[in-house]
Amino acid sequence: MYDFSRCKLCATRGARPTYKLVKTTVYACPECGFHFIDHLDSMPVDHEGLSTQDLNEKAWNYINGRLPDNGKQLKKNLNLVKQHLSLSSTHCLDIGAGAGLFPHLLADAGASVHGIEPQGIFREFALRKFGIDLNRETIETRHWQSGFTSFFDVVTLWDVLEHVNFPSETLQNAYNVTKPGGWLFLDTPRRDALYYRIGEWSYRLSGGMNPLFLESLYPMDMWP
Numbered sequence: 001m002y003d004f005s006r007c008k009l010c011a012t013r014g015a016r017p018t019y020k021l022v023k024t025t026v027y028a029c030p031e032c033g034f035h036f037i038d039h040l041d042s043m044p045v046d047h048e049g050l051s052t053q054d055l056n057e058k059a060w061n062y063i064n065g066r067l068p069d070n071g072k073q074l075k076k077n078l079n080l081v082k083q084h085l086s087l088s089s090t091h092c093l094d095i096g097a098g099a100g101l102f103p104h105l106l107a108d109a110g111a112s113v114h115g116i117e118p119q120g121i122f123r124e125f126a127l128r129k130f131g132i133d134l135n136r137e138t139i140e141t142r143h144w145q146s147g148f149t150s151f152f153d154v155v156t157l158w159d160v161l162e163h164v165n166f167p168s169e170t171l172q173n174a175y176n177v178t179k180p181g182g183w184l185f186l187d188t189p190r191r192d193a194l195y196y197r198i199g200e201w202s203y204r205l206s207g208g209m210n211p212l213f214l215e216s217l218y219p220m221d222m223w224p
Contacts, residue, residue: 002040009034009168019203021215035191037218040165055124063099063125074102077158077185078109084183087111090153095174096160097134100126107132111154116144139173148177157186189217 007015007029015036019026024037081087088110094103097115099122107113107130115134117123123134137143155178161167171186178184189196199213 004036004038007032007034008036008166019200019211019214019218020208021211021218023215024218026214026218041163055121055128059121060125063122064129067099067101070098071101071105074105074158077102077156077187078105081154081156081183081185082109085153087154091151092154092156093148093152093177095139095155095157095170096163097126098122100130100132100134102156102158103132103134104130106154114148114152139170139177144177145173150177150179152177153179153182155182155184157184159187159189161186161188 003013004027005015006013007027010029010032012029012031014031015027015029017025017038018028018035024039026035026037028035087106090111092103092106092111092113094106094113094115097103097117100115100117103113103115103126113132115126115132116137116139117126117134118136118138120136123136126132126134135143139145155174157170157174161170164170174184191197195213196217199211199217202210202212203214
């Protein structure tokens with residue numbers, strides 16, 4: 001069993017319970033300031049040849065319906081990448097590729113694309129919608145760490161770090177597959193954002209009875 005007084009980011013002991021929510025408790029590390037929940041997520045398990053969840057019509061329509069809104073931000077992310085290098089004939093890896101939209105945008109820009117997505121339902125959607133075959137093997141596995149060492153020109157992690165158990169390890173593994181002089185792009189929520197601060201203020205003023213946004217920002221399960 002994991003000792004949650006040990007920070008998930010810097011591994012220093014001494015993290016203390018800070019916010020007690022309905023389903024979980026948020027710990028804060030006094031050394032690096034990292035906040036994390038008292039829970040370790042397990043990866044979704046697929047049976048060979050089958051998705052974790054059937055991509056039925058309802059699921060397809062839901063995922064497909066979210067693409068336009070997700071695409072607005074991902075197109076901005078693509079423009080950010082293109083500001084730094086030409087994507088023509090570059091090797092790109094998108095970690096946590098979801099439904100495959102960003103790998104699709106990279107491919108349209110001329111890149112050679114690989115993507116990682118643990119959830120079978122999203123891999124199936126990406127294959128049927130975009131013709132992109134995402135990989136279920138996560139970045140720490142031998143498949144990537146031995147087979148693609150210093151290989152990729154671009155590695156991206158869009159809204160991924162907040163969903164992994166040990167973000168520093170994920171970043172190290174992403175760095176390992178990035179070639180010297182390559183680019184690693186990421187984004188993740190910030191605790192100095194207004195909605196986070198409002199959640200903190202509400203929690204403290206209500207004595208923990210009304211945490212507002214903190215409940216949604218610290219979900220129990222990584223994989224819905």
